[in-house]
Amino acid sequence: MDEYYIWIGFPRSSPEYIRGIKAFLKNAFPIYKNGDQMKCPCKKCTKRNWYCQDVIYDHLVCNGPSPLHADWICEVSQMKFGGTDDFEDCEMGIEFEDNLDAMFNYTRKNFENQGGCEDEPNADAKKLFRHVEEGKQPLYPGCTTFSRLSFLIRFYHLKCVYGISESAFGELLKLIKEAFPDANLPLSFNAAKSVIRDLSIDYEKIHACPNSCMLYWGKNKEKNECETCGVSRWVVHEKDDIVKNNDPPKLIHKVAANVMRYFPLRPRLQRMFLCKDFSKLMRWHALGRTKDGKLRHLADALAWKAMDARYPDFAAENRNVRLGVAADGFNPYRSMNLSHSWSTKGKLACPECHYETSSVYLKQSKKTIYMNHRKFLDPTHKWRLDKKRFNGEMEMGNSPVPLTGTEI
Structure with missing residues (x-):
């Protein structure tokens, strides 16, 4: 176990645990805060609620850390930086969530450090960096909840989710501007959309x-x-006018x-590589992960390895991005009412075994359980003959033949 994971296992009243929590809050608040609050990673809140630093300290001491965020808490508590340069070079495990202030902070600092680079940013990158600078401006004087850019993105998101028309969006902007003259907002829908387009989060x-x-x-x-x-x-x-003189309408x-x-993928990937910390995470599968033969990451799976073997030139560049297709919604056996639904419950829940799925329905608990996993073992394995430790029967069945991609 790494050294920085030790303190989180101590009792919550111990000096080691208290020091670790204080170090976490000291390092986390400058990065992840919004105003004077941050999402609380305690066991009860699980980063759903926003609180000030003192309240989060009490929660972490009283409730303990959320298991989902324990690793992140430990990593943040061990960040060591004395200034801006040290801060940028550390591995901080950036979270891909709605934290625009942190994203703008990372991107702005990386842009400022590019002064010694020979290559100038291209036109699209310059537009993004210009909006990053604008992203630091408050929505109105004294506002600590929204920046100009974060409010605009949230407002545009509401337009897309609830189907607000372009004309209505523009009129709402004008109404907000009339009600709050100091609001730092564009005056029309087209001006707002140009900002969204330059951030590469628009659609075609x-x-x-x-x-x-x-x-x-x-x-x-x-x-x-x-x-x-x-x-x-x-x-x-x-x-709909009446046709006169037999003229066509x-x-x-x-x-x-x-x-x-x-939603174009390429500009979104390019935007991620603009940030040094994001680019490190995009190459982590090749340079940072543990390679011990265990299935820890998608890169350890057979599909990833098969692609690397088939396209060695592509695999040689660790910045190349592999895309996976989720099979949710497929119905290869047509056993569901909907033509694109994949059963994940019931007696035919296994997408590999399907009609050969070994399922048993328990009447008392009203649940379906799945047995006969031993059929995937070697035919000579000793557990196939073990009745006592399993369901009281010997397993003589064979594992089903895996489906190919074409069959699915």
């Missing part, structure tokens, strides 16, 4: 076939009909029948 609209056959993208961008089903790309709105405009919102 791509027209799609109404039957979801194809996307009007790339070489198909200018087409007007689906190549598969022949359905028109557009919904045409016509005037005039068209108002065409609207896409189906639109897909696409």
Whole structure:
């Protein structure tokens, strides 16, 4: 066990534990605070509630640390830095959460330290750094809860979640500005959206076939009909006026029948690599993780290793990013009512065994349990014949053949 993990195991009334908590709060508040408060990592709050430093100290002493955040508390308590330079070089385990102030702080400091670099930031990076500087401005004089940029992002998020129209968003900005003249906000929707776009958190609209056959993208961008089903790309709105002199009705405009919102991945990855600390975390799988043959990280899995073996040139650069596809919602056996649902409960819960799943329903507890795991053992393993320690039966079954990606 590492040395800095020892103190958290001491009794909460011990001097060692008290020193560790004080060191954690001393190091954490300058980084993660919002105003004079920070999310409390105690066992009851689990970083859901915001409190001042004294209250968090009492919680950590009375309730103890949350097991989910114990490692992070220990790491933060051991940060050693005497100034800005030392602060930037430490491994601080940045948390990917809604903490814009911390993100702006990291990015701004890294940008300031690039004065000796030969390569100048590109245009997109300069836009981001400009907004980082603006992010330090308070929403209004004396405001400690929001910066100009953090409020704008939260406001734009509400627009997307609740379907607020662009015109309504602009009018709300004007209303806030009229009610609070000192508010440091843009005056129109377009001005606000330009800020969001420069931060690389905007999305693109791509027209799609109404039957979801194809996307009007790339070489198909200018087409007007689906190549598969022949359905028109557009919904045409016509005037309702009475037609005179047998003239055809005039068209108002065409609207896409189906639109897909696409969140570009490349600018988001580039934005992460702009920060030195984030870039370290993005390379941790190759340079920082423990490689002892145990399954500790995705890089230890067979899929990751198979990809490295298949694309050695790609694997040679540890800054390259691998993307995984989640299988949630798949229904390869069509055993659920929905065509894209994957059963995770019931008698056919195992996606590998499925119809060969060994399940037993317990009437008293009304739960389904899964037995016969010994069929995955070697046919000569001694546990296959052990009745006493298992379900009272010998296991003579064979493990199912794993499905290939094509079969799934």
